[in-house]
Amino acid sequence: MMIISDLHMHSPYSRATSKDMTFKALERGAVAKGLHILGTGDFTHPRWREAIKRELVEEGGFYRLRGGGKTLFAVTGEVCTNFELGGRSRRIHHLILLPSLEVAEQLCEALSQHGDLLSDGRPNLAMTGAELAEAVVELGDDCLIVPAHIWTPWFSLYGAHGGVNSIRECYEEYAPHIYAAETGLSSDPPMNWRVSELDNVTLLSNSDSHSAHPWRIGREANIMDMKEVTYAEMVDTIKCHKEKVATIEVDPAYGKYHWTGHRSCGVSVPPRRAVVMNGICPVCGRKMTKGVAERVEELADREEGVVPKGSQKFIRMLPLCELIATLAGKDVFSTEVQRRYWGILNHVKNEYEVLIEASYDRLEEACGADLARIVLASREGRLEISPGYDGVYGTPKGELTSDDVKGRNASEAPKERLLRGGTNLEEYINDGR
Ligand SMILES: [Zn+2]
Ligand SMILES: [Zn+2]
Structure with a gap:
């Protein structure tokens, strides 16, 4: 069965999230779009976990609307780790997938030692990537930690402003527990193929949506070939069968950080020109925000156009x-x-x-x-x-x-x-x- 999933979104408890973000609205949006599985988002927030408990019932490691619905929900959430490395502060977002609300409760208890989980649906935690990975994988083989939108300039694994240069630098001895990476809107698989360490992980695409409208949810998503639609099978497919995972991608140029530029001056430039300009905005003379295309060039250890063995398929479309x-x-x-x-x-x-x-x-x-x-x-x-x-x-x-x-x-x-x-x-x- 071809199962389409969008595993990253946010609840009304996250900043800048629409109030229409309810499970009923998500169900409606998912059916309109053709999505089978959605992430709940924001499992770290106690109020949202209460909403999950109140409105959904467990089914095969997923959850479904009480009284019936077509959509399965996986317990997912996103956290931001803040830590120092090489004298610089690193702020990196991670997507977490869990098999049940009970496991979510356990993880939240551990994470609450490192930050205020009530402050935001995507909480800030004072801990390293490795410490977070340890806390997650300790709870079971079916608990997944996935670096989120890995190229975004701020708040991501490879982010130009506050990220690192490799999976190992972020997750240290827990790097082998990183089975997947989320590519984000501003990059597509061919851009990710330029970095050979990503050959070892499954590329996932999700919407990171703050609204339940089908304009937003499922704009990026995963197509998985699954025999049984259970949480365990989904995690096994992600971990061990990247050949059974294809992704739905927007054109990376549609993403908010594709090129380097400066919003307040209305300036944007392609990667090579940005390098020539030394990243300086020609209007105001300040540093521009480094785009994903430029950052990929910095970290690439492969030429453009090389298709690595075992790379996944993808489909490109706009909503x-x-x-x-x-x-x-x-x-x-x-x-x-x-x-x-x-x-x-x-x-x-x-x-x-x-x-x-x-x-x-x-x-x-x-x-x-x-x-x-x-x-x-x-x-x-x-x-x-x-x-x-x-x-x-x-x-x-x-x-x-x-x-x-x-x-x-x-x-x-x-x-x-x-x-x-x-x-x-x-x-x-x-x-x-
Ligand atoms: Zn994020
Ligand atoms: Zn400027």
Whole structure:
């Protein structure tokens, strides 16, 4: 079975999270999107754990809405470790996956020695990455710690501002317990293939969503080939079978930190130019925020275009709401865009059917010719995006011509991976790389 999961999100107890973030809203959003498994997010917060207990019931190591629902929830959360290394302070986010609320209670008891778990859904902890990893793996083989959005300039494993240069530097003797890494929106698998130590981990993609709307959840996700849909099988697949995990990716240019830049001055530059400029903003003379593309160049020990043995597959797409908004030249939450989105959903199984599986004819029938064209362009990597930088999302501009495509991301050969007539997920993941 092809199971699609988005394991990283936040509850209303995290800063900047929408009040619509309830389990009922998440269920609705997941069904619309086509997601089977969602992370609960924020298991470290006692109030959110109470909500889980009140509103969900346990099932195979997952949880489901009391009274029934289609979506399974995995107990997940994110914490930030603060520690000093080489005289500099390092602040790194980690995603944690747990088999039950009981284990979550145990872990929270240990973590509460290092920080105030009530202060935020994603608490700050005064401990090293290794100490956190020890606390997690001590609780069982099915407790996973995953470095979150590993390239984000702030708060990540490889982050240019406050991260480290390797998995070992962060997790020390616990590095062998790191089975997966979350790539984040601003990087895609080919960028991660440049760093050979990542060959040993499973690349995961999640939305890190602060809203339950299908515009946000599942914009990045994991497709896992699972025999049984249990938490134990999911963890085993992540730990031991990376060949059974493919990811759903936005164009990395859509991410908020793809290029180097300075938000308040409206300046953004590609990696090579940023190096020439010494990372200095030409408008105000201050340091720019180093983008993911530049940071990947710094840590890369492989040329661009090399596909490592055993690398995972991925599918590229932007959320349907984003594509409709681009076409309409309107805001995503405008009445026109939302009406068209939910109108289309009345005629299809779910959003992923449109984005991944539907043939062109089916797309045209369900969405109209204008939208069908742009969905195809998004699938094939022909959608022009002005790159995000310093916390500003990238903006889709429209379709590229075939000449433009040749010069761009030549190594990725998107058409090889994405069939014009849509993708059969089962064949897609099983034909091996
Ligand atoms: Zn984070
Ligand atoms: Zn500036």
